[in-house]
Amino acid sequence: MVDHIVDASEPRGRIDIHVGTGRRRRWSDAVKGRIVAESYAPGAVASEVARRHGVSPQHLFAWRKAARAGLLSLPAEDAPFLVPLVSELRPATR
Numbered sequence: 001m002v003d004h005i006v007d008a009s010e011p012r013g014r015i016d017i018h019v020g021t022g023r024r025r026r027w028s029d030a031v032k033g034r035i036v037a038e039s040y041a042p043g044a045v046a047s048e049v050a051r052r053h054g055v056s057p058q059h060l061f062a063w064r065k066a067a068r069a070g071l072l073s074l075p076a077e078d079a080p081f082l083v084p085l086v087s088e089l090r091p092a093t094r
Helices: 027-041 044-055 057-066
Strands: none
Touching: 027 044, 027 057, 044 057
């Protein structure tokens, strides 16, 4: 019944200790804007764009929300072109 005792004199394995920020990256506003603009391109799937850039879809959707709120600017050449709709009310003629 002594066969389950481990010999502690031999190395058992390796432990890696990661110090620092790890996978956390800092994205500049310009890069965020380009990624958001790419996600708004016709036919683009936001999750695929996020995966391509190594960003979680949740981050991309948060950046898109910030862009809609005016907190993140999109590059002018990649920004979706929106035209304001002006409707004119005309009196009914019957």
